[in-house]
Amino acid sequence: MTSINLTRDAWLKPLRSFQLSRRLVLKLIACAPVLASGAAHAASVSNPDIERLTRLVDVIVPKDETPSASELNVHTYLVTLGDQIDNYALLLREGSAWLEASSQKKFNKAFVTTTASEADQVLRLAMRYPELHLPRVFAARMVQDVLKIYYAIPATWPSLGFDGPIQPAGFSDFESRP
Known part of the structure; x- marks a missing residue:
């Protein structure tokens, strides 16, 4: 039987490896109007x-x-x-x-x-x-x-x-x- 590690470190480990670069933030900001217009159209x-x-x-x-x-x-x-x-x-x-x-x-x-x-x-x-x-x-x-x-x-x-x-x-x- 495999046990699941539910400690705090087990949940935070994947987040520590995620790096939010300035380039990614700028890409997300640039895509925001496109995403918003798609949501408005769907509504x-x-x-x-x-x-x-x-x-x-x-x-x-x-x-x-x-x-x-x-x-x-x-x-x-x-x-x-x-x-x-x-x-x-x-x-x-x-x-x-x-x-x-x-x-x-x-x-x-x-x-x-x-x-x-x-x-x-x-x-x-x-x-x-x-x-x-x-x-x-x-x-x-x-x-x-x-x-x-x-x-x-x-x-x-x-x-x-x-x-x-x-x-x-x-x-x-x-x-x-x-």
Whole structure:
């Protein structure tokens, strides 16, 4: 039977032979942007995910007298947030995968091909999960972010009876200087 030497010296011996030269450090520094860009690319959202997000934003804000959320490219704003906020792209990918799996399980079809009623049922199902579970976190965050982005776009303001900020045109009811 062979015994394993777990003493401190046994663990440190390989590290003592490792020498970090100035040249190696410079090579690692030079490679850092390449490694970082590869990690950022790997964290981006895929086309199927974007298609599901497009469907989801239209479930949250469908077309009526105002444009739908996808017509105002709200889904692209979400993808941009994925590039700017830590773990947001991961939330989009995992949530999108959950939408697809739930749609397949409940309706035996892809989420992007569901009717408005079916897609709404999938979203409502996500909101019924316990508070800190992925489907609920994803659905709640998407509803919140989609509504914030949608109503920040000036094309939606007339439906709210809001003509826009008064400052660029000044105070319209002010006729003379104080």
